[in-house]
Amino acid sequence: MSHEAGWAHAPGALRSPSWLRQPADPDALVPHLWSSTARKVDGVLEVGGVALPDLLAEHGSPAYVLDEADFRARARAFRTAFADYDVYYAGKAFLCTTTARWVAEEGLRLDVCSGGELAVAERAGFEMGHVGFHGNNKSAAELRRAVEVGVGRIVLDSFVEIERLTALAAGLGRRVGVMVRVTAGVEAHTHEYIATAHEDQKFGFSITSGDALEAVRRVLAADGLELLGLHSHIGSQIFDTSGFEVAARRVLALHAQVSGELGVSMPELDLGGGFGIAYTTQDDPSDPAQLATEITKIVDHECRALGIEVPRLSIEPGRAIVGPAVCTVYTVGTVKPVELDGGAVRTYVSVDGGMSDNIRTALYDADYSCTLASRRSDAPPTLTRVVGMHCEAGDIVVKDEFLPGDLAPGDLLAVPGTGAYCRSMASNYNHALRPPVVAVREGGTLVVVRRETLDDLLATDVGALGG
Structure with missing residues (x-):
């Protein structure tokens, strides 16, 4: 829902949403919105010991800035908190060969959901037995490649896919570890398009309809498929474990039913990911240790109640690792005060990016924060909307933020929390060139994904x- 709803407009002024407060110090950062090494020095934002104006002078604008120390620390925190689990990094949030190597070095496994993501894992030299392969419409070619390289598990999503993989396994003479993705009928407290466990959507087999149990039967009857367990994922950007509790109860009931009726004890259970992060001051995510304690307690309780052994558990954090580790830095192009009905004025600040590098605001009505990154300002804060350069009215980067009233062309703005689903969902809309991903650490920079060029754009x- 747009935060404009219910605003009271006084003549010549525009009231902010109830959750947005003017900062006591406009030059200060809200720590939980930023990566761990981010700080301001006389108004200039530094990440990983690198001043962002210097980074853009070298690598161009806009740019995604990836804090390596923060990424690794968050991966390590999940590995430590969930020590008895298999922790799969959800590559769909953001994946390149460098981050795949970081993930492996920090002791995590990797979840991919396309042939392209699998290719990145291969190029990075990732241990294929530690890779899981998701997707609701994996092609025969993708499945074949996954089997050929020895992917550790393939998550099955339809009866067609069970038949397809059975035939491939037989043709290749391989035995393939699989999980059956189930929908538990849980409505996660998130946007409709990122809630994935309710009945009316494309993923998985319904427990309620009986399709999930039938899928298990077919896998057990298939030569070449080894049933590892059930997989459940309830959505994304989730801040509490209540949804996991309901889902675990229903999925473990099916787990027990398979054991009782079919005489098969499945060794594993995947509870998915979807752990939320802070995009604005209104977000209050749980830390990995809290999540591990609560989820483990839920599973232990349900298994005791059902009289079954606790299976080997796995989770799939993605956003919670890479999301806060990245900020996107833009250059201001225009500043335009716009008079609204009743005499109110909104300031529109246009930057050199937008929905081509961050589609989430337009797609999910997502909220973001931002800060002036290139200088200190003592100008009074003004309620501002930061917009992109594309020919769409919905091309909004930050819907509402207090920014200095003296913003001018050439200033730099930095948006935190852009590591997940920004570069990975980026496009060439309006033939824009996708920005680079520049890793920073201890005062140094490393381009891990280079900026696109016009030659790249025209190559296809x-x-x-001349064809």
């Missing part, structure tokens, strides 16, 4: 190539 245009 056969007319431009």
